[in-house]
Amino acid sequence: MIMAGNALGAVFSVLVFAISAVSFPMLLDRHVDAPTAVALSLKVVAANPRAMAYWGFVITAGLFLGFLPLAVGLAVIFPILGHATWHIYRATVK
Numbered sequence: 001m002i003m004a005g006n007a008l009g010a011v012f013s014v015l016v017f018a019i020s021a022v023s024f025p026m027l028l029d030r031h032v033d034a035p036t037a038v039a040l041s042l043k044v045v046a047a048n049p050r051a052m053a054y055w056g057f058v059i060t061a062g063l064f065l066g067f068l069p070l071a072v073g074l075a076v077i078f079p080i081l082g083h084a085t086w087h088i089y090r091a092t093v094k
Helices: 002-020 023-029 034-047 049-067 074-092
Strands: none
Touching: 002 023, 002 034, 002 049, 023 034, 023 074, 034 049, 049 074
16 A cells, blocks of 8 residues: 555656646746646656656755755755756756
């Protein structure tokens, strides 16, 4: 039961990551609707699976390290991850 729950959670987290990898920065940068931004995000993740998997690992590790000092580290890691996500968006979406 625990294995099935973890596997289902992993599937959901990969799906959420693929949907939101570049859609949030795109919604802030351009005047597009949400389905267009989500579709582009899915295309970017499908075109660069290894780099996006690495980026997902970096996000996970950063959030883990941010939670270690009683979640105070999140105040440091969130702006760093947000800034890096913006640069990933600008590099992948022309």
